[in-house]
Amino acid sequence: MAPLTSDGIAAGNQPRAATAADISELLHLRALMLSSLGQDPGNEGALWRKRSAAWFSERLARPEDWAFRVIGPSGGLIEWLSTRGVARLELHASPDGLEMYRRAGFSEDPYLAMYRMSSRPK
Numbered sequence: 059m060a061p062l063t064s065d066g067i068a069a070g071n072q073p074r075a076a077t078a079a080d081i082s083e084l085l086h087l088r089a090l091m092l093s094s095l096g097q098d099p100g101n102e103g104a105l106w107r108k109r110s111a112a113w114f115s116e117r118l119a120r121p122e123d124w125a126f127r128v129i130g131p132s133g134g135l136i137e138w139l140s141t142r143g144v145a146r147l148e149l150h151a152s153p154d155g156l157e158m159y160r161r162a163g164f165s166e167d168p169y170l171a172m173y174r175m176s177s178r179p180k
Contacts, residue, residue: 073127073139075121075125075126075127076114076118076126076127077118078118078119080118081111081118084110084114084126085107085110085111088110094158095154095155095158097154147164149164150171151164
């Protein structure tokens with residue numbers, strides 16, 4: 059077993075900013091999510107994987123606008139955030155994912171979430 063850091067996460071498994079080198083892992087995690095929702099993620103050549111790889115690639119190139127975190131298999135991002143004082147996590151789930159997230163301890167907020175997108179000044 060890997061030694062633990064002071065916050066209880068296995069050494070080498072600290073959450074970190076994802077890079078272009080992590081796109082295959084991000085696609086793997088998305089495939090696991092689809093499987094957990096009863097959807098067939100298809101094979102490695104599935105169209106959604108190609109589109110998602112391009113989507114991640116575009117966003118990872120703009121870290122000032124987007125943030126994705128990855129962690130090794132021995133750790134847990136929610137626990138890691140909790141040890142750093144993050145008391146609230148906000149999740150935007152699809153209707154198909156609601157039950158999975160409820161089982162993970164998330165609950166619905168009684169207030170309707172709204173947002174407005176605007177272009178960034180150049």
